[in-house]
Amino acid sequence: MGTATEAPEQPTVVQPAVPPYQPAHRDRPPRRPPLPGPAVAVIRISIGSALLALWVVFFALGLAGFEAARSQLVLYSQLRTQLADATEPIGGPIDPGTPVALIEAQRIDLRYVVVEGTAAGDLRAGPGHRRDTPLPGQAGTCVLYGRATGFGGPFRHILDLRPGDTITVTTGQGTFGYRVDGVRRAGDPLPGLLPSGGGRLTLVTAEGVSWRAGWAPNRVAYVDATLQGTPQPAPAGRLTGVPKADLAMQGDPDALVPVVLWLQLLILGGVGAAWAQRRWGGAQAWLVFTPVILATLWGASESAIQLLPNLM
Structure with missing residues (x-):
């Protein structure tokens, strides 16, 4: 029997060491340190204040119009009832916010109930009657204020009235027609003196110029109109002056x-x-x-x- 031959020994192959995987190095910007607590608080307060201011503007130019429209419906119902019952106030002390007249101007589609008082809170519901002037239809100069933009902007188009246009006002003393004399602004000549026993209506609003036009009025404008026909007597007891908050372009502190x-x-x-x-x-x-x-x-x-x- 022959002897078995042993298998030749295989040489040991040493594999080169594979270096561990290293991701490509990327330059990363250093992390910014976190803002200190007071700075974060200031930023949040600033953002909150800005959002609140934007909301107020949106409310004044948009949502407030719905509130004013509802107020007009309620006031019109009150005015009709008072006229039918002959209880509409025509003089003496009148509580602010009370409906005192209905003003109409066909040319500009104006039809609003007028309330007593011209403070900012009174003019939320519609045009307001300045309390130290006679009511519409009475002898003397009656002054009505109205907003130009906020709360529906009831007087936003009165500056489109032209000389000769008619303004009609209904009160507890009847219906009165006024003929428009013209539009004026600060620095323009004042209307002439009223003849004895005459009547005048002055509508007051604001307007914006340049980039403020249409949304941020900043100056006062007036429309003067002369009463056509015989004025009614004004009962005694009217105010001889009004607080500063009732004057044109004033806020209510x-x-x-x-x-x-x-x-x-x-x-x-x-x-x-x-x-x-x-x-x-x-x-x-x-x-x-x-x-x-x-x-x-x-x-x-x-x-x-x-x-x-x-x-x-």
Whole structure:
């Protein structure tokens, strides 16, 4: 028997060591250090204030018009009832906000109930009668204020009236026609003196010039009209002067307190919404607190607008 031959020994092959994988180095910008707490608070407060200011502008130019339209419906119903019952006030002290007249001008589709008073809060409902002047249809110069943009802008088109146009006003003493004399602004000649026993109607609003035109009025404009026919007597007891807040382009500083109170409620609503979001979840929290926040925003906006000029 032959001897078995052993298999030749295989040489050991040493594989070169594979270096570990190293991702390509990318230059990364250094991380910015986080903003300090006070800076974050200032940024958040600034953003919140800006959003709140934008909301107030949106409210004044848009949503407030719906409120004014509803107020006009209520005032018109009150005026009709008072005229039918012969209880419409025609002189003496009249509470601000009381409907005193209906003004119409066909050329510009003007038809609004006029309330007593010209403070910013009074003019939310419509045109206002300055309390130290006679009522429409009475002897003397009757002055009516109206907003140009906010709360529906009831007087936004009165500057389109032309000499000879007719303005009709209905009060508890009857219906009176006025013929438009013209439009004037600060620095223009004043209308002539009224003849003894004559009557005049002056409509007052604001207008914007240049880039402010149409949305941010900043100067006063007037429309003068002369009463056609015999004026009615003015009962005694009218005011001989009005507070500064009732003058043209004035705000009402008394509205500052309600603004502060509404803002406090708004902050509490926001804090409550944040707390509820952590406890209940986002959907449930905002379902509950959205109406609360919107209501406080509405109230704060109504009050804040009264701080602005009353003819805007």
